[in-house]
Amino acid sequence: MDLETDFEEDVATLGDRITAARLQAGLDQAGLAQAIGLSPKTIANWELDRTEPRANRMQMLAGVLNVSLGWLMNGTAGDEAALAPGDETDAMRAEIEAIRTLHKELGDRLERLILLVDRAEEKP
Numbered sequence: 001m002d003l004e005t006d007f008e009e010d011v012a013t014l015g016d017r018i019t020a021a022r023l024q025a026g027l028d029q030a031g032l033a034q035a036i037g038l039s040p041k042t043i044a045n046w047e048l049d050r051t052e053p054r055a056n057r058m059q060m061l062a063g064v065l066n067v068s069l070g071w072l073m074n075g076t077a078g079d080e081a082a083l084a085p086g087d088e089t090d091a092m093r094a095e096i097e098a099i100r101t102l103h104k105e106l107g108d109r110l111e112r113l114i115l116l117v118d119r120a121e122e123k124p
Helices: 016-025 028-034 039-048 055-065 067-073 086-123
Strands: none
Touching: 016 039, 016 055, 016 067, 028 039, 028 055, 055 067, 055 086
């Protein structure tokens, strides 16, 4: 299966592309959800086109599923080649923001876990 050519832009939905890329990557919904820190229900809703991922999650999806962001978003291959010079830095800034968001989310999770451990150790 060649993900860059198996879908026509006017036929496949975002959910279709997420599903196909996930299957190509050998992941089930739970595995993809774990890789990006969400619930399997969220992945299912994306794949059924009930909801759409935020921009930072789209970046994460493209990375985890090893597909281009352009293909994931609209079914076109080679989005990097189509970028205008200013768009290239915009894409990099979007990636930086996605990483910052993920970093903050992981920090928050770590702090919650530390609190739980501290509370558990305080109990007699």
